[in-house]
Amino acid sequence: MTSLLGVALLALALSGPTVAFAPLGGGTSTHVSITGTALLQKVTETCRAVAEAAGHEFNPTGSSPVELVQACLGPTATGDVSGAKFHSALQEIYVQNGLVDRDFVNSPPHHFDSEAFLEGRSLIMEGMSAIKANIREENFKAARETLGRVLHTLQDFYSHSNWVELGNTEPYINLIQPDLPLENLADVNTATCSDCSSGTCPNPILPDILKEKKLTSGYMGIFTSAKPSGKCSHGGAADLTSNTVPRGGISKDERRSDNVALHEAAVKTATVASLQLLEDIRSAAGDRDFLRMMGIARSSVVCFVIDTTGSMSDDIEEARSVVYEIIDSKKGTQDEPSEYILVPFNDPGFGPMIRTTDPEKMKTEIAKLKANGGGDEPEMCLSGLQLALTGAPSSSNIYVFTDATAKDIALKDTIVALIRSTKSTVSFFMTGPSGRHRRSVRAASFTDYRDLALASGGQAITVSKAQLPQATDVILDTSTSALVTVLQRARNVGNEETFPFLLDESLKNITIYITGTPITFTLTNPAGVSQNQNETNGKLGTIQAVGNLRRIRLNSDKQSGTWRINIKSNQPYTLKVTGQSTITFIYDFVEKFTGPHPGYAVLSGRPQSGQPATLMLSVIGRKEPSSVSVKDIGLVVVSGPEAVTSGSITDMGNGDILVTVDTVPEGEFVVVLKGTDKVSNSEFQRQSTTQMSVSKVNIQAVVDSNVEPGQTLMLPFSVMTQGVGGTYTIDARNDRKFSMTYPPRLELTTGQYANGTLSITAPADTKSGTDVTLTIEAKSSSGADSNYNVLRLSVVTKITDFYQPQCVVFGVLAEDCPKDLSQCGSFSWELSANLTDGNGTGIESISLRQGNGSLSHSSLQASIIQARYNASCCSQIVEFIAVDKVGNVGKCYHSIVRSGGAPVLSLSLPLWLCLLASMFVGNP
Template identity: 75%
Template sequence: MTSVPGLALLTLVLSGSTMAFVPNGGGTSTHVSITATALLDKVTETCRAVVEAAGHEFNPTGPSPDELVQACLGPMATGEVSGAKFHSALQEIYVQHGLVDHDFANSAPHHFNSEAFLEGRGLITEGMATIKANIRGENFKAARETLGRILHTLQDFYSHSNWVELGHTDPYINLIRPDLLLENLPDVDTATCSDCPSGTCPNPILPNVLKDKMLTSGYMGVFSAAKPKGKCSHGGAGDLTSTVVPRGGISKDERRPDNVAVHNAAVKAATAASLQLLQDIRLAAGDKEFLRMMGIARSSVVCFVIDTTGSMSDDIDAAREVAYEIINKNRGSQNEPSEYILVPFNDPDFGPMIRTTDADKMKREIAKLRASGGGDSPEMCLSGLQIALTGSPDNTYIYVFTDALAKDIHLKGTIMALIMKTQSTVSVYMTGHGGRRRRSIRAASFEDYKQLALASGGQAIQVSKNQLPQATDVILDTATSALVTVLQRARSPGKQETFPFLLDESLKNITIYITGTSITFTLTNPAGVTQSHNQASGSLATIQTVGNLRRIRLNADNQIGTWQINIVSSQPYTLKVSGQSTTTFIYDFVERFGGPHPGYAVISGRPLAGQAATLMLTVMSRKGPSLMTIEDVALVTVSGPETHSNGTTTDMGNGNILVTVDLVPEGEFVVLLKGTDKESKSDFQRQSTTQISVSKVNIQAGVAGSVEPGEAFELPFSVMTQGSGGVYEIEATNDRSFPMNFPKSVTLTTGVYTNATLTITPPASTPSGTDVTLTLEAKSASGADSNYVVLRLSVVTKITDFFQPKCEVLSVLADDCPKTQSECGPFQWDLMASLTDGNGTGIESISLSQGAGKLTTTSLTEPVVHVNYTASCCSQIVELIAVDKVGNVGKCYHSIVRSAGPPALTLSLPLCLFLLLFAFITRG
């Protein structure tokens, strides 16, 4: 049964712009709607279990993502809690449906077409093992991407096969259980369908196939009409085989008058199967890790990238102090970071990354940092930053501390691509003037740090070492919940300019940052009250100046309305206005594609130049999107002469908007959104932080599965340009330094894709669950145009253990339990059981899924693990969950609920007299 939050949140799904079952709604279920139903129900169920296990009441105040997250986080979530991370996690799963249809349209296993049952099941079970390994390694983004792909394949089974025509109503558990056989599969010579000239016959499957419970699926021909004799087709305009006898098709992707019953049955079975798969992953991961994968988190992730060379002693002390202050100030509040990340770098070393949700552990790790070595050379700053960008969740705030320029400046293009892909914000704190001698091929400068920071929406702050502690207040500002950007602009060279910005009722803790030198400014509120730069504490704000940074914190009063800041400087400067609010948005650039299941696919790199840009944009707020009106979405340049390219919006309902911009600005731009909160009648504006530009180059590549340690993995990719043809350079990097082979250049003809292959080989010692981020870039010989694709590969040891742990109940002592529940209080019952993993990898964990008693076990390293469970007679059901070391889940269930006997026969007095009289007469 779908919960109320699940039903309400489901309305946030883009019903009209995502992929099959079919791309458009019209009353037909889509992959996204099925996935949303399952995900939101499972998240709600898990949240309820976690909150109630902690002794609190789970009671969302409403249906919005923010309210569900707030209820899920329990009493800690007392302030502004944003549902943006949860929404982003859902979208990362949803968009995989489009990528499967886009990248693997002709792959039978990905869609269970052409009777590819064993291969399709292999994709699902391999994907489940990958997800579990990724969760154990805290690689949640990789887990979400794989989850979206295998849910698509799993759901396609029910639409593309004859499972529901065979009369099945429950999911086919064998698809997620590789230890169970797939039965009744026909061979290639067995005919399965009768001819259907109209293409819309109610049930063209042959009677003997139905009688023998034979499992078949439709053949799909994207490029060829060939299929084995007598076989069913998928059907539809995109299937060339559907015109070959037997004509028609058995796909239930779309609800039609001739297939309403089987379409509805397929939707129901696909939803139940998705819930079944999610429950298996949840049990293997545990409730808290499952929710982390789903983006249910208190606040932002804070990441420190710290130079540890000999001259950095003071800087390390300052970074340590600000980390301690963040931890101590926010511990136990909704502003406590959900995760802490630390990446040290030196020369020539960088890393390793340290990730933890334990604040005290992060304190201990930062306390270990010592400045040593390095000499007078620049350091491996960008290598450390690359690890941070690939290992941190998207939208992380990353702070780099260094007193040197980057030695590894050749990674700048990779860093730019990763910033655009992850939408993380990078701020650089540089002490001194970068005076250490450069020995890189291309001389680096502080300008490189400024460009990286500006591209991400961060700041490049240059201060002396003794000023650094005062400059770190910016980190305290951003280590908070529900941070949004109202405005960001940059000018180089500087000039006098007035920047208006709109503040709304929902914004709190509003701060303005200006970086640059020789700057004066005047701040004006909506009432016309002004404050100049030389008034450190005025009627409008408190101004702090440290190095090249001005931090302007607005006072609490008189915030609503249009403000202005007039800046005067001949030197380059940046401006940023931010605050806390649950009113925000997320977006993706997408492209329309055709084929059997047309729809929209997310663009990994830069949008293509010379054509309209399309965005899928989702707006959210604390009370849900129904209380907001979106009035304008535009692409706006951040630097140089400011240009606005307004978009044409199509309201998809419930905060989802399809935006088309015919003329994309030249240069770097951001997304600017304006609207009105209907409840407060307050106008608002929000801006994305990451800068984007278009390119005439396009790279296409997709990940089909996981990678095995020690095995070469081939990744085909294609490159095309709409610009001038010729030789284009290919650059590829990965964040694990795994060896790769790829062509260093390709020769392109305008408008034609050129195919190539990259080979990457993880060392045999790579731990299972490791993910590697691969950045592939193509750029013109002049370097004037380039584009990239960022892919995540999961390294997973080949699974040979497919068997669930087994449970045997040895004894149950429940004789003392009274027959009535009202008297159960003082009495207890006991259960003893043994758990084994056969010839598998061994049991890793045993936990209670149901039951309120005490659980004790012998050592998990033993071949047979003995379990003792003791509970009050009031708690009459127990379910144990045993997970082995590769994530197979076994269950042990027992109930002492006494079944009621047959009801006593009660007769009315007249009926009794009648029966006595009848007996007397018949005997007489």
């Protein structure tokens, strides 16, 4: 199957006839369309269930991410609701789906090629176990990445095997239920195909194979034409075995005149199979965490990294006050944070990271912080920040409170790599220096914090401890939904300069931040009305000055159009303009890969120097993608002269754009987008916050499996430079302090890859579902050039329990339910059932999936758990779910509806009939 990143999203997944399994440039991308259709349907089902359980309607006004998220969050989602995180979650899944064609191009199990059925099923089961374990530990990004890969393998089964040729119209449920055997597999000595000299025969499967219902798949030869005698080939120009008798192939990747019916059957079955897998994951995770995995949540995440040394008592008290204010003032609104994260650090320790969706728990945890310890050493600030960057969702706002320089300054390059990888924004509140002296190897200073803030698009605010309460309004500004950046610039040497910026009709709560002293400025609106730094309450807005920060909040009656701010300073300063709007964009730098199924892969490090930069970019409007049009996309240096390097735009449809910038700016740059909002017919401007630069160094590495607790994972990697060869320093770090070994240096020859191997060992007591963020860096001996690769791997305990919980209904009392359903509201019915997990790990949760009644059960610690359900006779169907401790799912379904529509009046079934009438099934 072909996987073209960004070709299709919401509308594409649901629109028109699906031309799936098409080659690059030949039409709709199969994995994107199938995956998108399944994800949207399952998200919609889940949102509807959550809405109904909460007692409100689920009624999206359209199919755009914004409208779907708005409807899913319900009536409390007032104000601006951003669909960016949902959109990003979909893209992450699509990206990983596509990378299977690059990273595992010659791996039969990943594609169910060459009759590797058992091995392919094992990959699916291992992936599903990892996804469930990751969700349990709230490691949603790791879960999404694995989900994309698993869906690719599952979908390939229906295109690459003869499942649909055998007349099957439903998915092969055994692929996702390991307690069911894979049956009737053709062995290596069984011929399966007839010769097809033209290569396009309608169905070359041998009659005996069809008659005996033998399961086979095509052999794929990327580097060799050899295959067992009589076996089917995959087919196509890239498959060298397709010219070996029997010639041709059985792949249904492309719709051709000779295979239209089989191709469409494969697409349909693969879609239903994807839905089954998603339903199993949803059932194991629960509706709330399934939606969180999919990025359906209020977009604001509050993340604090706080120095707890003895001199920080005032700062801790202010951070506590801000958290309380956020919780109390935003509760029940769209701006209520979806998650709270707290990371303390001290000397010599840091952490643990505390994550919660419960605001009261966050209050409790931050109330526990006490200022103590420390001494005369700087603190472990960057270690704490590393935990936050790897634990918080991508694109989070992180706030660091400290009064000392960083003792662990050696982590600075790793922090920059993580900032670029996660696109998170880091702001520092610095109340030092405190008088503690640095004893670190490298001369750390507050300038390092300013560098990191600028790299992320954040603020570096220096105030006295007494002034800190006035400065934390920045946190209230940015811990909000639908936050966008209109402009950000920095100047290392202050001169007088005028910065124009475009404000559109959709923007609200517009705020301008200037950090630096001394500063004078004049702000001018499109009508020519001006206000300078001395007018704290002027015609254009209110100005707050504290420490090195100037915060300008524009009045709500701001004019749309081009504004200007003239700044005079003889010192370095930064300028940032933000607001709230659902009009935004997400982007990734990508590189093209070739092979049988070419596509685009997201770069894990910096783009390559001397080559055009390629971006895959999605524009999100207030409604469907057609509600905005894009005028210009380019790159601009944040700290240099105002010059945008524009890129050539290829519209991929549905708001997705491929951008190629032939000449990449020197230095650190950001992405700038300009377009028109068709809803208001006004022009808009948006800018990315994370700075990027190019490198001549390239690092390649692929994580191809999970790691078990107590085991070591060997990770090969390769480094190449297009610059000066010689000795390059290799450095690797992970956020879990797992033991690692790797070569400290590699000798590079220009244009040639040098290979190394990293080993990482997960301690035996590592909790299953833990994710590990691993950063590999390579730097030239002079330090003039470097690059990085950020990888994510999961620690998953090997699963031996594949058996689902079982259910036996032993009593149904419905004799009071009337035949006339108009009278049903005055009567009720009951169901009793016993739940067991056999020899498994034990049932962990029982929850109601269908039905408006009440469900109760005895202790989950019992060997036999009794469940009781009571409902109105108007609610005649019940389904509840039991999940064991490793994520196996059983579903218990019962109905009192008869075929004629009247309810069962009385039912007390013998055990054998109960087993037939009401049983747990693993998947729908």
